[in-house]
Amino acid sequence: MRMTLQELADRLQGQLTGDGALEISALASLSEARPGDLSFYKDRKYIKQLTTTRATAILVENAWEGETSAKAVIRVADPNGAFAIAAPWFAPPEVIREPGIHPTAVIAPDVTIGERVYVGPWTVIEAGSEIGDDCVIEAQVFIGQRVTVGKGSHLYPQVTVREGCVLGERVILHSGVRIGGDGYGYNPVFLPNGTIRVDKIPQLGIVELGNDVEIGCNTTVDRARFGRTRIGHSTKIDNLVQIGHNVQVGDFSGIIAQAGVAGSTRIGSGCLIWAQAGISGHLTIHDRAQVGPASGLSKDVPPGEYYLGLPAVPKKEFASTLLVPRQVERLRKQVAELKAQVEALTQAIQS
Numbered sequence: 001m002r003m004t005l006q007e008l009a010d011r012l013q014g015q016l017t018g019d020g021a022l023e024i025s026a027l028a029s030l031s032e033a034r035p036g037d038l039s040f041y042k043d044r045k046y047i048k049q050l051t052t053t054r055a056t057a058i059l060v061e062n063a064w065e066g067e068t069s070a071k072a073v074i075r076v077a078d079p080n081g082a083f084a085i086a087a088p089w090f091a092p093p094e095v096i097r098e099p100g101i102h103p104t105a106v107i108a109p110d111v112t113i114g115e116r117v118y119v120g121p122w123t124v125i126e127a128g129s130e131i132g133d134d135c136v137i138e139a140q141v142f143i144g145q146r147v148t149v150g151k152g153s154h155l156y157p158q159v160t161v162r163e164g165c166v167l168g169e170r171v172i173l174h175s176g177v178r179i180g181g182d183g184y185g186y187n188p189v190f191l192p193n194g195t196i197r198v199d200k201i202p203q204l205g206i207v208e209l210g211n212d213v214e215i216g217c218n219t220t221v222d223r224a225r226f227g228r229t230r231i232g233h234s235t236k237i238d239n240l241v242q243i244g245h246n247v248q249v250g251d252f253s254g255i256i257a258q259a260g261v262a263g264s265t266r267i268g269s270g271c272l273i274w275a276q277a278g279i280s281g282h283l284t285i286h287d288r289a290q291v292g293p294a295s296g297l298s299k300d301v302p303p304g305e306y307y308l309g310l311p312a313v314p315k316k317e318f319a320s321t322l323l324v325p326r327q328v329e330r331l332r333k334q335v336a337e338l339k340a341q342v343e344a345l346t347q348a349i350q351s
Helices: 005-012 044-051 079-090 315-350
Strands: 015-017 037-040 057-061 072-076 178-181 186-190 196-200 206-209 220-222 228-231 306-308
Touching (some): 005 057, 057 079, 072 079, 178 206, 206 220, 220 228
Parallel strands (some): 037 057, 057 072, 178 220
Antiparallel strands (some): 015 072, 186 196
16 A cells, blocks of 8 residues: 555644655664655664664654654654554555355364354364354364353464363464463372372363453463463463463553463553563562563562562662672772772881
């Protein structure tokens, strides 16, 4: 699709500075943009790229003042948000799945399938499951017995949803997601003959996903030992995340790539767990709290607090530890100076 800058600015309710007749045909980052592309600027660490970008136009904040090599700028309240709004206008055509069931799909006779549902090749849906209206179930998906998939949900290829699990409405599961595998539960038994037997603890619960949950590729959410592992409404989980059994995550939270949450931990609403964070079991992360990237959390996080580090501590405490090496270096120099002064005084006295 091609669009003039004036039309683009009007649709985004932005203020255009530059030639409104210029055309935009694609979106790109500042560093990768070419003539005809639209980019955006919001983070100061990319300020140097403003003067080297080849983008035809850039979305900037209303208050932005500066120089750019782009031929035009469009001032908006939120450049990142405006860029996201514009993205579908220039994207390739969306893949549309027409309702219907592929002849290779294996579906138990008592499965309930709603209206306008697509079921792709080699998908298996087992007995007692329910698929809501307007769902898209792509190729090679496995849906176990007694699973409920809410209306408008989209399960991409090779997703697994194990028996008894419940998916809310408009849930999106990307390729390789595993919902409802057994949690990590074992009990060592010390036998009279001096050996040890490791017994598996039955994982009898389910996983429940709220409405508008989206989970990235190859993430796993374990079923509960009893009761349910629950992911709240509108929570978004990135790729390669591990959620242990009986974990409870509130609404509107986010968990980013390669994070791991051990069993029975409770994460509140509006929380953010950054990439590669490791969270011990049976903790509580209260509403609006954050756990920083590559942090190791071993204690509860109060509401609204930001913990980071290894072990994770409050942000202010973590920041103070960064000053210690500088303070040590400054003290070392001061000691060296004092030592030199003492030696000079000693020599003066002796002479």
